[in-house]
Amino acid sequence: MKSGVRGGIRAWVFAHKLVAVGAAAVVVGGGYYLTGWFGRGSEATRYVLAGVTRGTVVASVSGAGQVSALNQVEVKPKASGEVLSLPVREGQSVRAGGVLAQLDSNTAQKSVRDAEANVKSAQISLEKLRQPPDELSLTQAENAVTDANFSKQNAQNDLEKGYEDGFTLAADAFVDLPGVMLGLDGIVNGTTLNGSQNNADAYYDLIKLQKPSGDQFRDLATAAYQSARAAYDKNLDAYKNASRFSATSTIETLVGGTYASAKSISEAIRNTKNFLDLVNDVLTSKPGTRIPSLLAAHESNLQSYIGTVNSHISSLLAALTAIQNGKDGVANAARTITERMQALAKLKAGADPLDVASQQLSLTQRENALRDARETLADYSVRAPFDGIVAKLNAKKGDEASQGTAIATLITSQQTVAISLNEVDVGKVRLGAKATLTFDAIPDLTATGSVVQIDAIGTVTQGVVNYGVTIALDTQDGRVKPGMSVSAMVVTDMRQDVLTVPNAALKAQGNMHYVQVARGVEAGVAGQSSAQGMLLALPPQRQAVTIGLSNDAVTELTSGVKEGDVVVTREITPSAQTQTAQQAGGNAFRLPGAGGGGGVIFRR
Numbered sequence: 001m002k003s004g005v006r007g008g009i010r011a012w013v014f015a016h017k018l019v020a021v022g023a024a025a026v027v028v029g030g031g032y033y034l035t036g037w038f039g040r041g042s043e044a045t046r047y048v049l050a051g052v053t054r055g056t057v058v059a060s061v062s063g064a065g066q067v068s069a070l071n072q073v074e075v076k077p078k079a080s081g082e083v084l085s086l087p088v089r090e091g092q093s094v095r096a097g098g099v100l101a102q103l104d105s106n107t108a109q110k111s112v113r114d115a116e117a118n119v120k121s122a123q124i125s126l127e128k129l130r131q132p133p134d135e136l137s138l139t140q141a142e143n144a145v146t147d148a149n150f151s152k153q154n155a156q157n158d159l160e161k162g163y164e165d166g167f168t169l170a171a172d173a174f175v176d177l178p179g180v181m182l183g184l185d186g187i188v189n190g191t192t193l194n195g196s197q198n199n200a201d202a203y204y205d206l207i208k209l210q211k212p213s214g215d216q217f218r219d220l221a222t223a224a225y226q227s228a229r230a231a232y233d234k235n236l237d238a239y240k241n242a243s244r245f246s247a248t249s250t251i252e253t254l255v256g257g258t259y260a261s262a263k264s265i266s267e268a269i270r271n272t273k274n275f276l277d278l279v280n281d282v283l284t285s286k287p288g289t290r291i292p293s294l295l296a297a298h299e300s301n302l303q304s305y306i307g308t309v310n311s312h313i314s315s316l317l318a319a320l321t322a323i324q325n326g327k328d329g330v331a332n333a334a335r336t337i338t339e340r341m342q343a344l345a346k347l348k349a350g351a352d353p354l355d356v357a358s359q360q361l362s363l364t365q366r367e368n369a370l371r372d373a374r375e376t377l378a379d380y381s382v383r384a385p386f387d388g389i390v391a392k393l394n395a396k397k398g399d400e401a402s403q404g405t406a407i408a409t410l411i412t413s414q415q416t417v418a419i420s421l422n423e424v425d426v427g428k429v430r431l432g433a434k435a436t437l438t439f440d441a442i443p444d445l446t447a448t449g450s451v452v453q454i455d456a457i458g459t460v461t462q463g464v465v466n467y468g469v470t471i472a473l474d475t476q477d478g479r480v481k482p483g484m485s486v487s488a489m490v491v492t493d494m495r496q497d498v499l500t501v502p503n504a505a506l507k508a509q510g511n512m513h514y515v516q517v518a519r520g521v522e523a524g525v526a527g528q529s530s531a532q533g534m535l536l537a538l539p540p541q542r543q544a545v546t547i548g549l550s551n552d553a554v555t556e557l558t559s560g561v562k563e564g565d566v567v568v569t570r571e572i573t574p575s576a577q578t579q580t581a582q583q584a585g586g587n588a589f590r591l592p593g594a595g596g597g598g599g600v601i602f603r604r
Contacts, residue, residue: 046533047540048570049518054563055500057549057556059493061428063469065419067439067484072391073416073452073470074406078379078431079103083399088408090393094384100408103401105380112377115370122363129351129359141344148340152333159326163248166255166319173258173312174239180265180305181232187298188225188272203275203295207282214282217275221268228268231261252323259316266309273302361559385432385452386472388412404456415480417449417471419488423458426467428492435471440485447480449473451490493549499561500554504569506547513547515561516540516568533572540568 081103088100133141186192186199193202204218235257242254276299283291346352382401388410395407417437421429433451453470471488473480505515519538545560561567 044535045574046572047518047536047568048533048572049521049566050502050505050569052499052501052557052561052563052565052567054497055554057495057498057500057551057554058491059428059549059551060489060491061421061425062487062489063419063421063425064485064487065417065469066486067480067482068416068418068470071412071414071416073385073388073410073412073472074394075100075382075385075408075410076406076431076453076456077101077103077382077401077403079105079108079376080400080402081105081380083395083397083401083407086393086395086397088390088393090390092390094388094390094410096384096386098384099381100384100390101382101395101401103380103382105377108373108377108380111373112370115366115373118366119363119370122359122366126356126359126363129356132350133347137347138344141340141347144340145337145344148333148337152330152337155326155329155333159248159323159330162319162322162326163251164244166316166323167242167244167251169312169315169319170239170255170258173262173316174236176308176312177232177262177265178236180269180309181229183301183305184225184228184265184269184272187276187301188222193292193294199298200275203279206292207279210286211278211282214275214278217271217278221272221275224264224268224271228261228264231257231264235261252320255316255319255323259313259320262309262313262316266306266313269302269305269309273299273306276302382407384410385450386410386412386414388414412472415473415476416452417473417486417488419469419471419486420466421469421490423465423467426454426458426469429454429469429490430492433490433492435488435490437471437473437486437488439480440487441481442477442479442484445477445479447473447475447477449488495549495556498548498556499558499563500556501561501567502569503550503553503555505567506545506555512544514542514544515557517543517561518566518568521566533570 083101084104085102086100087102088094088098094100188200189198191198191202193199196202197205200218200222204214207214235254238254238257242250244251246254276295280291280295280299283289283295389412390408391411392409393407394405394409395401401407429451431451431454435449435451437447437449439445439447449471451469452472453468455468458465458467469490471490501515507514507516518536518540521536543560546558548556548558550556
């Protein structure tokens with residue numbers, strides 16, 4: 001009895017255990033699949049973004065060296081030219097920026113004047129572009145539209161006259177062409193020569209013994225007549241069905257058809273006359289042969305027909321040309337009206353933003369050119385890079401100075417640093433360039449200075465050419481001792497208030513550079529883009545750009561984008577997430593406690 005009860009309890013527990021296990025399996029499996037379903041969004045490509053901003057781009061080169069023990073610097077001019085004056089003498093104290101020598105700068109002054117004029121011209125063009133249109137310009141543009149409408153009306157009048165004249169000329173042709181066709185038919189197909197056969201065959205019979213090949217002329221004449229007859233009959237039907245009030249297309253077709261049939265008739269007359277001329281020549285060449293009197297009459301009639309038909313051909317061609325010119329005139333006038341109306345609308349709307357931006361860019365470029373010209377002009381004044389004493393003058397008035405030759409030697413209590421640059425970097429450095437210096441022995445000290453000397457001749461060490469560069473410190477610090485190791489960063493170029501993007505956003509394809517612009521994303525959102533990236537509603541759009549100055553972090557863009565655009569700096573593809581999902585799909589979830597110790601296994 002007890003064993004029976006125990007068996008029943010075990011059975012009840014086992015049955016309910018299976019139900020519990022099954023319910024748990026459904027929950028776990030469903031949750032796993034739902035997680036996989038909703039996790040698919042993470043498999044989309046994500047983008048790390050950055051904004052196109054205005055800023056300063058500084059390019060620089062780096063070098064290492066030591067603090068100099070001798071504070072003596074040879075001052076070399078930045079330009080070449082004749083020495084016009086030396087306002088100092090040996091042993092004289094000079095202040096930083098004082099003029100040591102003045103070189104001939106006529107060419108540089110002219111360049112500055114030209115650059116100033118170019119800037120002024122660009123400023124005037126930009127100002128004119130921004131101003132609203134004046135009354136005179138509006139009146140002139142409106143008059144241009146009115147003139148174009150008059151021209152179109154005149155062209156339409158000419159075209160209508162062309163159709164009218166064309167119909168008249170076609171009607172005139174049908175006054176003469178029926179008689180010509182009747183006469184030509186009588187000459188070719190009539191039987192007036194011997195009454196028993198048509199004239200073409202009868203004429204050939206007169207010469208076939210002397211000129212058997214004359215049948216070719218006869219056949220050409222009869223075939224040309226049949227062709228002319230077919231064209232004439234078709235054209236005659238068209239003429240009967242047309243009037244001056246017919247559609248212009250009908251009149252144009254009538255004039256063209258009359259012109260074509262007149263040419264066909266002219267060709268038939270010419271072939272017939274050639275045949276009769278052959279007959280006359282053969283009969284005349286045989287003495288004693290009687291020449292039919294009708295032959296001369298036929299040839300005379302043919303000559304008359306030629307004049308009549310050719311006159312109509314000329315008139316009809318002129319009519320067709322006038323019609324075509326009229327149609328072209330109307331079309332051209334319509335295009336002119338459209339263009340002038342668009343020009344008037346554009347004038348009323350004011351300057352196109354793209355035109356303003358283009359002119360602003362032109363002004364900026366000319367201002368940069370003026371700044372460069374002024375800097376070049378300043379190079380013709382050789383100035384002391386620091387306070388000191390003129391130890392030696394190496395030139396005199398009238399000498400030719402060059403960039404590689406020292407013009408004076410200065411001695412100063414100011415500390416200097418000598419660094420070494422390779423042949424690539426030294427070409428980017430100019431006298432007066434600013435530098436930032438750090439010292440190995442004084443980690444907390446950062447000093448500034450200016451380049452005061454660049455060696456003209458380099459030294460070769462193990463096949464590498466290096467040039468010495470001397471930098472004068474702007475301030476003195478007692479901790480700086482001669483011989484200390486120095487690292488220097490020399491500014492080679494700087495652009496202020498320019499559009500910049502991170503270098504990671506810039507891509508190249510051949511000689512073209514481009515960025516990927518994120519569409520529908522505001523500039524402020526770019527700053528929220530984390531290393532994990534963002535999802536975009538629209539795919540990025542490739543945009544070609546023109547690059548300017550760059551450094552290790554950012555690049556200047558001179559065209560292709562505008563401030564506030566958002567660009568892609570990195571794409572995060574779903575490959576890693578896909579691999580993770582695939583690995584998860586190969587694993588199994590085991591629910592312990594279900595039969596045989598193996599548990600229930602779910603796979604996806």
